[in-house]
Amino acid sequence: MNIFKISGKNLTRNKLTTILNIILVAFGVGILSVLFLASTQINNKLEKNAKDIDLVVGAKGSPLQLILSSIYHIDNPTGNISAKDAYKLMHNPMVKRAVPLALGDNYKGYRIVGTDTTFSHLYGLAVQQGNFWQKDLEVTIGSAVASESKLKVGDSFFGAHGLTSNGDIHKQHAYLVKGILKPQGNITDNLILTNIGSVYKMHEEKHDENHSHTTTEETREISDKQITALLIQYKSPMSVIVFPRMVNQSTNMQAASPAMESSRLFSLIGVGIDTLKWFAIFIMGVAALSIFISLYNAMKERKYDLAIMRCLGASKFKVFFLVLFEGIVVTFIGTCLGLFIGHVALEVIGACQGASQARLTGFTAFPQEIYLIWTGLFIGALASLIPAMQIYKVDIAETLTKDR
């Protein structure tokens, strides 16, 4: 028997009020933690995937769309650019590394990316099993693709046209899995990599079929054809100003900066996140008010209990702490429950997400979540402060001698 047991007994005696208050707190904290986890994860993903890419060059259109399609592999490409023009840019003295991309097909929703060895250098890829692709129609698949589609080294599959899994299937050629990449924790886990020649081959007219040109030399590969985009790394940061302007003005291609576009994207989503955040804070406020009102109302009845405790020898502070503690217990349970709900909810949202490229997970925790717990405790203490203060005003002698 101690002060904690007394609080606990009193809270269980008023079950409904206690549950209502816990649910209110849990709701507020739950929403906040979902927002927090989701926005942190999205932010991390955006940054991680665009880490070493200074610029993306592609067909004219929406710069955001270009970034989304060629770095995050979410949206559709803006169109194609001539490989000849791209080749010129790739050998510009300001460019340290340029990675050509040919997009257009998928296998069960995983995008097939035609590129060359610079791509694996850009992302620092390594194989876990098998080898990198060498010839046309050979692919190396990301770790997530391997685990979810059950493809193994040596398996073959047909790609489908388009970027979603319900396009026409290219029955004339099958891809052969040559290797599986080590998990990278970025977008490459969800990609199927091959050379650009394979992508061309898929889209050749029927009569060209026998006209094979198996060459690994990259300049030949992209000679008179078209590609989707170029990922560019500068030699020096000075090029940030000059190079995009040069591309946008002197060619019929457009240049988009991942940093600028993703911050623009984030500021667009940000409005929604802010609204939800205020909503969650509002719910927390209501929770605090509800705890305050229920404790305050209960004081009328509990005045006798507290006076008896004083009479039995408890100091004012002990009784004060008892009331304060009850408010804190409610918010603490609510906060923990809210964090749990938040994580579970995010995991469910992640499981329901179609695009595996940006899947969210609830199985992570951030040290900042500690602040949520502290905030909860603070709100609990604040809401119970005024009811607890009444202890100091209660006249024990009068309360106990008077009839109930």
Next chain:
Amino acid sequence: MIRISSLVHVYDQGRSLKFPDWEIGDMEQWLLLGASGSGKSTLLNIIAGLLKPGQGEVLINGTDLYALSARERDSFRGKHIGIVFQKPHLIRSLDVLDNLELAAVMAGLPVDHERNLSLLADLGISELAKNYPDQLSQGQLQRVSVARALVNKPDLLIADEPTSSLDDENASQVIRMLAIRAKDNGAALLIATHDARVRDHFTKTYLL
């Protein structure tokens, strides 16, 4: 053991009440008599350390009650004085045994489970140990509150109008119970009442 001298209480309305000096020896049993409104409860509250008098001092075992700080006084009361109120005032979210334990915990004393059980047995309510106050009758509640007042082996047991809502038979039963329990536990007994039925049981009276 207890001595009050030159006590004066000043009411909020400005009326003041002077109490005659009084000395209570160890284990003596006293009645505090007076009509309603004569200040019996006020005097009891002053002796119990619940109400600071305007003037004068209350000495219990040589300790000047109102020279102590509020906190020390609370703890002194918990350890040395047991009080039975007109209403039982049990804590409704705790069962009977927990209500007894509460008295020890609030006074900062160790819980003596055996003693609590034997107190209940002495009062004939040991089978109610796990019941909640809502499930008890008025008489049973009264007994529990007497048991609670005795938990910490007080030097002084104070009862404020313990018989006011009881019939003749129950009233004399409660009075006998208080007298016996106070004696068994080595406590002095002080009963404030205006009830004529109580008078026959005690010889020492203090009239207001």
